[in-house]
Amino acid sequence: MILVTLIGIPILAGLLGWMLGRRNPAWPRGLALAATLSVLALGLYIGLTPPENTPWLRQVRLPWIPQLGVGMHLAVDGLSLLLVLLTGLLGSVAVIVAWREITDRVGFFYFNLLAALAGLIGVFLALDLILFFCCWELMLVPVFLLITIWGQRQRHEAAIKFLLFTQLSGLLMLLAMLALVFVHWRVTGQFTFNYVALLGTMPPPAVAMLLFLGFFAAFAVKLHIVPVHSWAPDAYVAAPTAVSVVLAGIMLKAGAYGLLRFAIPLFPQSAEAFAPVAMGLAVITILYGAVLALGQTELKRWLAYAGISHMGVALLGVFAWNQWSLHGVVILLLAHGIGTAGLFVLARMVRERCNSADLRDLGGLWSTMPRLSAVAMLLMLALLGLPGMGTFIGEFLVLLGAFGVSPLVTALAALGIILSAVYTLRVLYRGWFGPPRDGQASVDLSRGETALMAVLVGIILWLGLFPQPVLRAVSPSIDDLRMATRGLMVMEHPAPLVRLIGWGGER
Amino acid sequence: MNHADYLSLAPLLVTAATAVAVLLAIAVRRSHAAAFIITACGLILALLSLGLPLRHAPRGVTPLLLMDGFTLAVIGLVLAATLGVALFAHGYLARLRLAGDEFYVLLLLVAVGACVLAAADHFAALFLGMETTSIALYGLIGYRRGHRLGLEAAIKYLVLAGVTSAFVLFGIALIYADTGSLLFMALANGNSLLLPAGIGLLLVGLAFKLAFVPFHLWIPDVYEGASAPVAALIATVAKLGAFAALFNLLWSVMQPGSSVCIAVILLAVLSMFVGNLLALQQKNIKRLLAYSSIAHFGYLLVVVIAEDVLLATIAALVYLTAYTLTTLGAFGVMIQLSNADGDADHLEAYRGLAWRRPWLAGVMTAMLLSLAGIPLTAGFIAKFVLLSSGVDAQLWLPIFALVISSVIGLYYYLRILLTLYRAPEAQPASAPLPFTGGVALAVLLLGVLWLGIYPAPFLTLLEHLLTYLR
Numbered sequence: 022m023i024l025v026t027l028i029g030i031p032i033l034a035g036l037l038g039w040m041l042g043r044r045n046p047a048w049p050r051g052l053a054l055a056a057t058l059s060v061l062a063l064g065l066y067i068g069l070t071p072p073e074n075t076p077w078l079r080q081v082r083l084p085w086i087p088q089l090g091v092g093m094h095l096a097v098d099g100l101s102l103l104l105v106l107l108t109g110l111l112g113s114v115a116v117i118v119a120w121r122e123i124t125d126r127v128g129f130f131y132f133n134l135l136a137a138l139a140g141l142i143g144v145f146l147a148l149d150l151i152l153f154f155c156c157w158e159l160m161l162v163p164v165f166l167l168i169t170i171w172g173q174r175q176r177h178e179a180a181i182k183f184l185l186f187t188q189l190s191g192l193l194m195l196l197a198m199l200a201l202v203f204v205h206w207r208v209t210g211q212f213t214f215n216y217v218a219l220l221g222t223m224p225p226p227a228v229a230m231l232l233f234l235g236f237f238a239a240f241a242v243k244l245h246i247v248p249v250h251s252w253a254p255d256a257y258v259a260a261p262t263a264v265s266v267v268l269a270g271i272m273l274k275a276g277a278y279g280l281l282r283f284a285i286p287l288f289p290q291s292a293e294a295f296a297p298v299a300m301g302l303a304v305i306t307i308l309y310g311a312v313l314a315l316g317q318t319e320l321k322r323w324l325a326y327a328g329i330s331h332m333g334v335a336l337l338g339v340f341a342w343n344q345w346s347l348h349g350v351v352i353l354l355l356a357h358g359i360g361t362a363g364l365f366v367l368a369r370m371v372r373e374r375c376n377s378a379d380l381r382d383l384g385g386l387w388s389t390m391p392r393l394s395a396v397a398m399l400l401m402l403a404l405l406g407l408p409g410m411g412t413f414i415g416e417f418l419v420l421l422g423a424f425g426v427s428p429l430v431t432a433l434a435a436l437g438i439i440l441s442a443v444y445t446l447r448v449l450y451r452g453w454f455g456p457p458r459d460g461q462a463s464v465d466l467s468r469g470e471t472a473l474m475a476v477l478v479g480i481i482l483w484l485g486l487f488p489q490p491v492l493r494a495v496s497p498s499i500d501d502l503r504m505a506t507r508g509l510m511v512m513e514h515p516a517p518l519v520r521l522i523g524w525g526g527e528r
Numbered sequence: 529m530n531h532a533d534y535l536s537l538a539p540l541l542v543t544a545a546t547a548v549a550v551l552l553a554i555a556v557r558r559s560h561a562a563a564f565i566i567t568a569c570g571l572i573l574a575l576l577s578l579g580l581p582l583r584h585a586p587r588g589v590t591p592l593l594l595m596d597g598f599t600l601a602v603i604g605l606v607l608a609a610t611l612g613v614a615l616f617a618h619g620y621l622a623r624l625r626l627a628g629d630e631f632y633v634l635l636l637l638v639a640v641g642a643c644v645l646a647a648a649d650h651f652a653a654l655f656l657g658m659e660t661t662s663i664a665l666y667g668l669i670g671y672r673r674g675h676r677l678g679l680e681a682a683i684k685y686l687v688l689a690g691v692t693s694a695f696v697l698f699g700i701a702l703i704y705a706d707t708g709s710l711l712f713m714a715l716a717n718g719n720s721l722l723l724p725a726g727i728g729l730l731l732v733g734l735a736f737k738l739a740f741v742p743f744h745l746w747i748p749d750v751y752e753g754a755s756a757p758v759a760a761l762i763a764t765v766a767k768l769g770a771f772a773a774l775f776n777l778l779w780s781v782m783q784p785g786s787s788v789c790i791a792v793i794l795l796a797v798l799s800m801f802v803g804n805l806l807a808l809q810q811k812n813i814k815r816l817l818a819y820s821s822i823a824h825f826g827y828l829l830v831v832v833i834a835e836d837v838l839l840a841t842i843a844a845l846v847y848l849t850a851y852t853l854t855t856l857g858a859f860g861v862m863i864q865l866s867n868a869d870g871d872a873d874h875l876e877a878y879r880g881l882a883w884r885r886p887w888l889a890g891v892m893t894a895m896l897l898s899l900a901g902i903p904l905t906a907g908f909i910a911k912f913v914l915l916s917s918g919v920d921a922q923l924w925l926p927i928f929a930l931v932i933s934s935v936i937g938l939y940y941y942l943r944i945l946l947t948l949y950r951a952p953e954a955q956p957a958s959a960p961l962p963f964t965g966g967v968a969l970a971v972l973l974l975g976v977l978w979l980g981i982y983p984a985p986f987l988t989l990l991e992h993l994l995t996y997l998r
Contacts, residue, residue: 084984086909086984086987154903155908158902158908181942181943185935185939193931196915199919203920
């Protein structure tokens with residue numbers, strides 16, 4: 022039942038805050054913070070207490086629409102737990118950021134924010150395809166409203182683009198789900214949308230490939246892989262900061278999670294056949310995002326393209342599908358989520374102080390705001406993958422895993438990571454060094470802001486220096502996922518270099 | 529006609545008797561309130577009497593009508609939708625200071641016609657039902673006598689209905705010439721070319737009534753010209769009856785790959801795309817809803833060609849229910865915003881509604897999301913069941929058309945949604961919500977959400993009903 026509570030708390034707090042918010046806007050704010058913090062606390066509680074049953078840490082099955090084979094099946098393992106924790110953490114950050122940013126219709130704002138978070142938690146917990154789909158769509162409408170009502174210029178276009186992209190790909194996924202269920206029904210006579218039951222279904226290869234592509238479309242759009250990325254920069258720039266934090270920090274990760282949990286284990290052969298294409302797309306995404314990030318002057322847009330580039334790395338790791346790359350993907354998702362969220366908050370702080378978050382108007386921030394600049398430097402170093410930071414561990418493991426599969430692809434991806442150093446240092450250089458510009462208020466971070474950023478930076482450092490607890494938490498889930506693909510999707514023939522160094526054994 | 533026959537016909541008899549009762553009441557004393565109360569009570573009684581035919585279902589009452597589970601479900605929807613329109617019309621007519629009494633008589637006649645259409649098992653009943661609906665609707669569309677567009681729409685509908693009747697009658701004549709019978713069942717055993725020709729003409733006639741592309745040109749003008757409650761009536765009650773008739777009629781002749789099947793697929797795909805594309809640039813909400821209804825009935829045609837009878841029937845009923853709830857809700861909001869200055873059918877009338885009248889905007893939001901098929905609303909469950917039925921029958925072409933065109937559709941629903949949440953320009957005085965309309969809207973909102981969040985009991989009810997299939 023604790024899992025139902027996890028989804029229920031944000032929704033209830035949102036509704037309550039909306040009702041009470043008419044009198045006093047402090048209510049929705051306080052309730053929202055309490056809700057996100059309790060999600061975090063419940064997540065930690067699940068992680069620290071011994072599991073109830075295997076293979077899931079916690080599991081609940083309730084009937085929902087039995088006539089259609091749809092059930093309320095929620096379960097959590099290490100992978101989903103970490104993402105729920107990320108949701109709780111970044112949800113709290115978003116709530117705190119919105120505290121002063123949003124002064125208009127506060128109750129409704131927090132209702133939408135919390136509904137989106139509830140949808141996300143549902144996505145990470147659902148083990149029934151239709152329940153998953155409902156949660157997947159449930160987060161769209163609140164985000165749409167958040168962007169259109171509280172966003173900045175060009176918000177309507179950005180919001181509509183966001184919704185159309187995700188909806189079209191979502192419907193393709195729904196179609197694939199239905200087709201899969203009917204194939205399963207024809208073979209076994211059991212009509213169910215339950216993930217565990219559907220795992221062994223083997224549709225004919227041609228059909229399986231189409232179904233796999235349906236799932237892949239939905240997740241690729243969320244992960245903004247290159248041909249379907251164009252909604253992302255617009256949405257990030259137009260959205261209020263709190264929403265950018267949720268979008269870039271958590272919602273993207275749902276795309277990678279979907280690939281890991283659903284698309285590949287349900288259709289291992291198709292995934293294997295498709296892997297070269299996916300890895301090619303990953304490389305294109307990495308390089309394309311990096312090259313465009315080089316030319317951006319607006320901080321939020323720059324972050325969007327940097328995010329596109331990094332999610333390319335995640336896609337590469339997912340399709341390399343071995344121990345190293347998968348562990349790397351998880352660390353990368355967490356570290357990138359926290360780092361990007363921190364940078365979005367930072368862009369907002371710069372904007373508040375200098376009335377602009379455009380590099381052409383900035384300069385010499387280091388001399389006027391040392392504390393803010395120190396945080397900026399740490400976060401940017403994390404983004405470019407400096408050793409000691411979480412992103413480094415993630416990217417290193419992904420590249421290590423991918424190298425065994427395709428040295429060429431890995432080399433190209435590494436090129437993108439070099440570019441990431443260039444575009445990050447360029448921003449740092451132009452914005453923070455040099456002579457200060459006129460008209461910049463020199464108000465450094467307040468104590469509260471420092472504390473918030475310190476928490477984020479601390480977690481990134483922790484992920485970089487002691488990733489072992491996280492790796493240990495996800496290892497069983499990754500083993501299960503790889504078991505589900507029953508030896509497929511394992512790239513045989515380790516590259517000679519890897520074998521030479523003696524790394525080839527465990528894969 | 530014996531005892532069981534009368535029991536089987538109870539809902540129809542009660543509705544027809546209510547119409548007579550309203551007429552008699554008008555003869556005694558003209559009173560809007562009295563006419564409304566008699567109508568509402570009569571319709572509620574008719575809804576309650578739906579339980580009576582169940583014991584004898586499926587039962588043919590005379591050769592003309594057949595009361596089975598599907599028919600009863602559609603009749604229930606028709607009666608509920610008529611009740612909803614009556615509740616909305618009460619406040620609307622009072623605001624416009626229109627004489628209300630005859631309105632309810634015509635309203636009830638439309639309902640009777642639609643029920644007969646849904647129960648028809650014989651071409652004579654089909655024709656009778658169609659004509660009863662049409663004749664009552666002429667009067668309703670032209671009800672605002674001074675209104676130029678209204679009169680134009682009434683004339684247009686008159687011409688349309690005349691053309692439809694001609695097509696249908698000619699089709700029936702051809703079928704009779706071939707099979708020598710007027711029963712629907714006769715369609716299965718014709719042996720000359722006259723039969724397909726007859727079926728084709730019938731299909732064209734019904735396609736005119738349901739406004740499938742390319743027979744759709746009348747519908748936006750008629751919606752725009754008719755007053756908002758009447759447009760709601762055309763969109764729900766009249767279409768429900770006609771669709772049920774089409775469904776009953778085509779089941780007996782539909783074979784995969786037959787020419788009828790191909791024609792239906794063509795109608796479906798065209799309706800989905802053309803309906804949604806034409807709605808894209810609409811600024812008039814009534815016309816927009818007209819085009820969106822074209823697309824929705826295009827989606828519904830998928831079930832007519834699906835293989836599995838039970839699944840298809842459930843899909844049809846769930847979709848019709850969701851469509852009726854949602855369309856009535858959207859029109860209901862429009863009716864609440866309409867006053868003597870004109871109907872609130874322009875997009876600008878909805879600007880900033882969320883900050884002026886949050887409850888109405890909330891209802892409208894739910895209805896738009898449901899029309900767009902977003903989860904946790906009735907529209908999603910309906911689309912889900914519909915897609916299941918299509919995937920089961922492997923109708924890939926119409927299904928892909930459905931998916932693509934419903935994303936096109938999403939765009940214009942979103943545009944209305946955006947308008948609702950834009951900053952308002954001026955603050956017009958907000959009128960209080962009339963009691964009857966408020967109750968109807970609340971029920972519709974709850975229905976849409978309940979069906980979207982926990983549809984299991986409703987599905988159980990349908991399964992139970994469909995054990996009485998013909």
